[in-house]
Amino acid sequence: MISFxxxxxxxxxxxxxxxxxxxxxxxxxxxxVRPITTGFLHRSYCLTHEKNGAKYVLQRLSPIFDLQAIxxxxxxxxxxxxxxxxxxxxxxxxxxxxxxxxxxxxxxxxEERNAWRAMVHVPGEIxxxxxxxxxxxxxxxxxxxxxxxxxxxxGKILATKVDQGQWQEPLPNxxxxxxxxxxxxxxxxxxxxxxSLSHDKRKKVRLDGKLKxxxxxxxxxxxxxAKIDRMxxxxxxxxxxxxxxxxxxxxxxxxxxxxDKEGKWRCVALIDLDTIQRGGVLDDLGDALRSAGNPAGEQxxxxxxxxxxxxxxxxxIDGFIDKTAExxxxxRAEELRKYTLKAYAQxxxxxxxxxxxxxxxxxxxxxxxxxxxxxxxxYRAEVQMKALEELEKL
Numbered sequence: 469m470i471s472f473x474x475x476x477x478x479x480x481x482x483x484x485x486x487x488x489x490x491x492x493x494x495x496x497x498x499x500x501v502r503p504i505t506t507g508f509l510h511r512s513y514c515l516t517h518e519k520n521g522a523k524y525v526l527q528r529l530s531p532i533f534d535l536q537a538i539x540x541x542x543x544x545x546x547x548x549x550x551x552x553x554x555x556x557x558x559x560x561x562x563x564x565x566x567x568x569x570x571x572x573x574x575x576x577x578x579e580e581r582n583a584w585r586a587m588v589h590v591p592g593e594i595x596x597x598x599x600x601x602x603x604x605x606x607x608x609x610x611x612x613x614x615x616x617x618x619x620x621x622x623g624k625i626l627a628t629k630v631d632q633g634q635w636q637e638p639l640p641n642x643x644x645x646x647x648x649x650x651x652x653x654x655x656x657x658x659x660x661x662x663x664s665l666s667h668d669k670r671k672k673v674r675l676d677g678k679l680k681x682x683x684x685x686x687x688x689x690x691x692x693x694a695k696i697d698r699m700x701x702x703x704x705x706x707x708x709x710x711x712x713x714x715x716x717x718x719x720x721x722x723x724x725x726x727x728d729k730e731g732k733w734r735c736v737a738l739i740d741l742d743t744i745q746r747g748g749v750l751d752d753l754g755d756a757l758r759s760a761g762n763p764a765g766e767q768x769x770x771x772x773x774x775x776x777x778x779x780x781x782x783x784x785i786d787g788f789i790d791k792t793a794e795x796x797x798x799x800r801a802e803e804l805r806k807y808t809l810k811a812y813a814q815x816x817x818x819x820x821x822x823x824x825x826x827x828x829x830x831x832x833x834x835x836x837x838x839x840x841x842x843x844x845x846x847y848r849a850e851v852q853m854k855a856l857e858e859l860e861k862l
Contacts, residue, residue: 481513481526484584487576488566492520506598506721510742514589523589524566525739528582532666533742535575535583537636541744542574542585544635548628555624555795559728561736564588590737595725599765600780603733609783611733612760615723616787618735619715619752624795626713626744635713637745639665642716643755645703645818652825656693664825664833673829688846692824695853702817705810709749716743718752719759750804753788754811758819760784761812762855766848774854778862781812813859820852 482496498519504512509530516523529535542565549562556562566586568576576584597603603611641647642665654661655675663671679685715722715738724737748754761781764773785808793801826833827845834845841847 481528482515484528484576484578484582485515485524485526485586487568487578487584488586489569490522490524490566490586492522523591525587525589527585527587529575529585529742531583533638534636534640534667535638537638537745538585538742539573539575540634540636541638542741543572544630545626545741545744548625548630551628551630552625556621557734559726559734559736560621561590561592561724561726563590563737563739563741565741587739590724590726590739592726594736595733596721596723597725598721599763600720600760600777601763601765607733608777608780611725611735612780612783613787614725614733614735615720615756615760616753616784616789617791618723618738618787619718619756620788620791620795622715622738623712623752626715632713635744635746638742639716639745641665642743642745643747643751643815643818645814648818648821648825649700649703652696652821652828655825655828663829664822671832673832675828676830679828685843685846688843688850689824689828692820692846692849692853695857696817696821696824699817699856702810702814705814706748706750706754706807709804709807711746712749712751713744714747714751715741716745716747716751716755718755720756721759748811750807750811751815753785753808754815757781757784757808757812758815758852758855761859762851764851766851767844768851771850771854774851774858776855776858776862781809809859809862813856816852816856816859820849820856822849823852824849 480496481501482494482499486494498517500516500518502514504514504525509532511528513526514523515526529538564587565574566588567574574585578584600608651661651664658675660672660674662669663673679689717740718738722738722740723735724739725733726736728734761776762774763777764775768774785805789801789805792804823834823845827843827849831845836842836844
């Protein structure tokens with residue numbers, strides 16, 4: 469087979485950045501460009517202006533999202549943020565996305581219909597931790613508590629007096645337990661269905677027939693199915709709490725930290741706002757707990773390394789509840805506390821389902837990088853389930 473190598477030079481990110489209103493003339497030669505390699509979906513770059521020091525984050529957005537919904541929500545967020553100054557802590561850093569030149573749009577489409585978005589880099593000596601294992605020893609409780617506070621602060625921003633009915637859904641069903649549970653059941657029943665969360669219903673998937681040829685994989689899948697069935701009650705565990713507009717993707721690497729005047733680590737901003745949409749009241753807390761509670765992360769060297777850091781979990785919950793009580797009703801805050809571990813459990817459960825279902829259809833959503841093990845998404849699902857089993861012991 470003959471393979472062809474494209475001779476087309478990849479478009480420079482700065483060429484897309486030139487379409488945004490940065491407030492100064494954008495000369496490509498003045499910028500240093502550094503790829504940002506974290507994240508599953510977007511292609512991201514840090515752009516630094518070498519003369520004035522200005523820094524930006526430029527992202528080419530994944531088409532899996534409803535991009536017009538993202539554009540609408542970013543404009544709504546800008547309005548909500550502007551009305552929030554009365555309750556924001558002095559250390560809080562507002563997040564700004566640039567307008568496309570000559571418009572109020574936050575998304576630019578290039579000639580190939582790729583969508584681009586530009587954010588002003590959070591200033592100062594900041595840290596973004598990919599996991600709690602990167603947080604310095606002795607500072608993890610501090611970071612966890614501040615992250616909990618930040619979730620409540622961000623929720624308060626989203627609840628300010630903009631027209632709540634205008635918020636759009638960039639990724640419908642993203643955290644809907646019923647949707648993901650039914651999707652998995654359809655795959656297990658050998659039905660052909662649209663790829664999870666895809667807007668393009670023509671992207672159909674079904675159970676990978678090759679799995680039946682590997683007895684070890686079949687055994688692992690069977691054990692996972694049994695555990696998912698046993699814990700099916702988690703699908704509806706938070707139904708009584710109602711809904712709220714949420715960040716929607718609150719992993720620790722979407723939180724920006726900076727030391728305050730006393731040297732204390734503070735979460736000063738939440739970033740990656742593509743998934744703002746209506747969800748469950750405790751969705752953001754549950755997602756953050758899933759991200760933070762297991763120090764071993766999503767793909768440890770062994771399942772034996774999966775544990776729950778009870779102190780980190782408790783401090784994250786305390787930060788959220790304390791700030792919620794300050795903003796609203798202390799009685800309501802304590803009522804929410806009763807559901808916090810259920811939120812944690814539900815997010816572990818749903819993420820296990822999502823990784824598992826994607827493994828079963830050939831890794832179509834959580835795509836594997838070159839050199840990664842073929843059963844990685846199955847293993848990630850097993851890690852989530854092991855964390856859930858450890859949580860049950862608390």
